[in-house]
Amino acid sequence: MRPAIRSTFDIVAWIEERGGDAGIDLKGPLLMKLLYLCQAVYASEHNEAKLMPATFLATGAGPIEPDIFLALEQGIGLSDPVAPSDHVEEVLLAVWSTCSSKTAEELDDLLKTDKAFNEAIKRGRNSEIRVSEMAAAYTGGVSTFIGKTQVTKFPDGSPYTATHSSLDAAPSENQEVRFTADGRSVTRWEPKKRVKSKDVKTVHKVIQ
Numbered sequence: 001m002r003p004a005i006r007s008t009f010d011i012v013a014w015i016e017e018r019g020g021d022a023g024i025d026l027k028g029p030l031l032m033k034l035l036y037l038c039q040a041v042y043a044s045e046h047n048e049a050k051l052m053p054a055t056f057l058a059t060g061a062g063p064i065e066p067d068i069f070l071a072l073e074q075g076i077g078l079s080d081p082v083a084p085s086d087h088v089e090e091v092l093l094a095v096w097s098t099c100s101s102k103t104a105e106e107l108d109d110l111l112k113t114d115k116a117f118n119e120a121i122k123r124g125r126n127s128e129i130r131v132s133e134m135a136a137a138y139t140g141g142v143s144t145f146i147g148k149t150q151v152t153k154f155p156d157g158s159p160y161t162a163t164h165s166s167l168d169a170a171p172s173e174n175q176e177v178r179f180t181a182d183g184r185s186v187t188r189w190e191p192k193k194r195v196k197s198k199d200v201k202t203v204h205k206v207i208q
Contacts, residue, residue: 001049004042004088008052008068011038011092013081018096028069029061033107034099036063040116040134042091045141048132051088056129058120062111063129094142 005011015034019026026034035054042051056063071077084092099107111117116133138144 003050003053004046005052005084006082007078008035008054008065009071009078010081010084011035011052012068012072013078014084014089014092015096016077018100022100024100028072029064030104030107031072032056032064032069033062033104033111034095035065035068036117036129037095037099038092039131040114040138041095041141041144042088043131043135044138044144045091048135050131051091057126058117058123058129059126062108063117091142094146097146 012031012035015031015038016026018024035052036056039051039054039056043049054065054068056065099110102110114137116129116137119133120127120129
């Protein structure tokens with residue numbers, strides 16, 4: 001499957017530009033972790049497709065793309081990088097907005113719960129972190145990083161938000177809550193104030 005962008009260096013350039021604007025010193029391991037998370041989230045969003053033609057290895061310092069790591073150590077970079085497409089930048093922005101303010105230690109804590117990274121470590125130091133495992137480790141995709149609740153669907157295909165009740169407000173003790181066949185709750189509405197005949201006459205006069 002073809003990667004979404006021609007080179008990992010294009011993603012490096014995008015991240016480094018954001019880091020420069022924010023005054024963040026993106027050293028090797030920190031940059032590697034951001035690159036890895038971008039690859040993992042993209043794979044989750046796009047059926048295990050690669051964001052960039054990169055292969056990440058599981059090491060004691062975290063995920064490492066060895067070719068990029070060595071190239072950056074030698075000061076190699078792009079002078080004219082390709083700008084990412086909109087759907088690629090959506091993933092980059094999600095990871096950047098959430099993770100750029102974290103310390104290396106905080107990112108390490110995140111990776112401790114990363115099933116893809118942990119499975120690769122079990123296979124031995126410097127084992128490849130498989131893209132299929134990355135996608136499975138971040139099933140929430142972009143929503144994992146931008147704080148959106150995951151949206152699922154009723155049997156009829158209509159969406160609902162899993163973390164929010166389908167009731168807009170808690171029903172009173174006099175209100176009856178029923179459920180439809182597809183699981184949605186239905187509350188019989190009752191007005192707080194009953195309309196009296198004199199109120200109707202007053203409204204009628206105002207309209208006239």
